[in-house]
Amino acid sequence: MSDDSGLWLLAAGPVGATALYWMLYRYYRNTDKSHAFERETTIEAKPITGSDSKVGTVTGTQETRIGGDNVYEYRKRVQRNGK
Known part of the structure; x- marks a missing residue:
């Protein structure tokens, strides 16, 4: 047996890594399936x-809040769908 029979195993590493990288890139990027907004x-x-x-002027105010805000009224601010 010669030592050349194991060279394919050494070449399979970089070839396999390149193929895996390209497959994952194509899977997650979908560049051929994405919508090209600028062209289409x-x-x-x-x-x-x-x-x-x-409508109005505010000058020199020291107020830290806006009148009528709903920051602490969570139930009024967040609306659930279907209710």
């Missing part, structure tokens, strides 16, 4: 509508 979606520009109007 057209957006038509429309004229800007609306207006700007000043």
Whole structure:
């Protein structure tokens, strides 16, 4: 028996690692199946509508909270679907 019969085993390591890397890359990236938004979606520009109007001014305030906030009212803030 010659020592050349074991060379395929040495070559199988890097070849197998490369194949595994490529398989995992293709599985998780899905580059051939992903949606290319920039190429496949057209957006038509429309004229800007609306207006700007000043509704109030706050200067020099020392308040740390906004009046009417619901930070501590968890049940009102978080709405469950189906209720």
